Amino acid sequence: MNKIIIATKNKGKVNEFEALLAPLGYQVQSLLDYPDAIDVEETGSTFEANAILKAEAISKQYGMVTIADDSGLEVDYLNGQPGVYSARYAGTDKSDQANMEKVLKELSAITELEKRSARFICALALSTPGHVVQTVRGACEGFIAETPTGENGFGYDPIFILQNSNKTMAQLSKEEKNKVSHRSDALKKLIELIS
Numbered sequence: 176m177n178k179i180i181i182a183t184k185n186k187g188k189v190n191e192f193e194a195l196l197a198p199l200g201y202q203v204q205s206l207l208d209y210p211d212a213i214d215v216e217e218t219g220s221t222f223e224a225n226a227i228l229k230a231e232a233i234s235k236q237y238g239m240v241t242i243a244d245d246s247g248l249e250v251d252y253l254n255g256q257p258g259v260y261s262a263r264y265a266g267t268d269k270s271d272q273a274n275m276e277k278v279l280k281e282l283s284a285i286t287e288l289e290k291r292s293a294r295f296i297c298a299l300a301l302s303t304p305g306h307v308v309q310t311v312r313g314a315c316e317g318f319i320a321e322t323p324t325g326e327n328g329f330g331y332d333p334i335f336i337l338q339n340s341n342k343t344m345a346q347l348s349k350e351e352k353n354k355v356s357h358r359s360d361a362l363k364k365l366i367e368l369i370s
């Protein structure tokens with residue numbers, strides 16, 4: 176099992192999976208390599224359900240071992256929102272900028288950092304052509320900043336301050352992010368499960 180499809184069109188995710196899996200000997204492909212991949216609707220109400228939908232559809236289409244990632248941001252003051260709606264929080268055009276602005280606006284009255292607590296969640300589903308699906312979940316705790324800072328990463332990284340740190344996720348190098356992220360936390364669990 177050394178060729179693996181990551182069932183995502185998100186370049187930021189692909190970069191992180193490549194950095195994490197290539198050293199382990201996996202050849203990583205993504206839907207950016209498969210332009211005819213079916214577009215899977217994320218109709219699930221949990222990260223796991225959406226990850227399973229994406230992994231099963233793509234492993235079936237290509238007959239290959241597939242990992243799908245469904246992830247997002249849970250803000251405690253917003254009762255866990257945007258959650259599974261993270262990518263489309265400010266609309267279906269999936270703008271990272273608009274999504275971050277919406278979260279910042281909704282927290283604008285909250286000045287104490289402690290009350291701006293949040294976490295990134297990543298569910299991974301592994302589907303093999305025999306349709307065995309396994310899921311794992313990773314998390315990364317932090318706080319929502321008052322303004323975006325940093326150029327690295329993607330999505331909500333510029334407004335996510337890591338716990339026990341004064342940096343946002345977007346101020347970390349890819350290597351640093353991959354040591355602490357929800358995605359690497361989940362991937363470690365998945366690798367443990369299959370090895």
Ligand SMILES: O=c1nc[nH]c2c1ncn2[C@H]1C[C@H](O)[C@@H](COP(=O)(O)OP(=O)(O)OP(=O)(O)O)O1
Nearest residue numbers: 183184185244245246247248261262329330331332
């Ligand atoms: O490490 C991260 N750093 C910052 N933001 C992140 C991260 N991980 C997920 N996120 C945000 C981006 C997007 O707003 C949503 C994922 O949505 P999600 O549907 O899983 O991904 P997506 O639509 O971009 O690509 P795809 O479904 O093709 O995998 O959570």
Ligand SMILES: [Mg+2]
Nearest residue numbers: 185217245262
């Ligand atoms: Mg998506």
